[in-house]
Amino acid sequence: MIVSTENALLARLHDVFGNTLRDIATHPGDWSEEGLRDVLLTPPSVYLVWLGAQAGQVKGVIDSRFVFYVVAEVINGAEGDRPGLYQIVARLMAGLSGFRPANAGPMRFEEGRNLYTEKQGNGGVVLYGIYFTCEEPVPALMQDDGVDEYLRHYQTFTQADGSPPFAAPITLRRGHTDDE
Structure with a gap:
């Protein structure tokens, strides 16, 4: 549900902006110095991230919150030859307000923030952060036969004494319950 909504939003941004922006992508995922530097070095750009959700007003529906990080070199690009923050935000709001991504409800503008x-x-x-919400249906619980890819995974453990972390493969038994 979140992935299909995000993919539909990214496709919509590509339709709305065409080739006028340097980058349209999912936010890299961290706010480290390096991650922030990478975002700030690519104006004009828009980066998308899902911020989370809360219970919807109807059973089986959540209210998802997305933020679109807008990076620009100038506030108003009307006097220049490059899109400014005002132009990017205006086009983003016009292109997303009421848009229905994937199986979600219409996008609703919530707020814009100077970051x-x-x-x-x-x-x-x-x-700037431009915040939108939309209702998303919660998918039915997956059947046991649909989680094979998650039965084996790797987990990294850190040690309190400062020893180097170690990774261990974890294999879950099919049909295991906490009662066993």
Whole structure:
């Protein structure tokens, strides 16, 4: 549900912006110095991330919250030859408000926020968060035969004493319950 909604939103952004932006992608996933630097070095761009959800008003439905991080070199690109924050945000809001991604309900604009930091100010870019919500149906519980790919996974364990972490393969038994 989240993946199909995100993919539909990314496709919509590509339709709305065409080749006017340098990058349209899922947010890299972390706010480390390196991750932030990568985002700030690619204006004009839009990055998407799912922020989470809360219970919907109807059983089997959640209200998902998405943020679109808009990175631009200028606030208003009307006087120049590149899209500014105002132009990107206006097009994003027009293109997404009411849009129905995948099996989700229509996108609803919630708020826009200036995410200014000293780091971005020193880099000569602006960063804004444009927040939308939509209702998403919760899929039915997967059958046991649909989780084969998750029966074996790898987990990394850290040690409190400072020893290096170690990875261990974990294999779950099919049909295992907590009562056994």
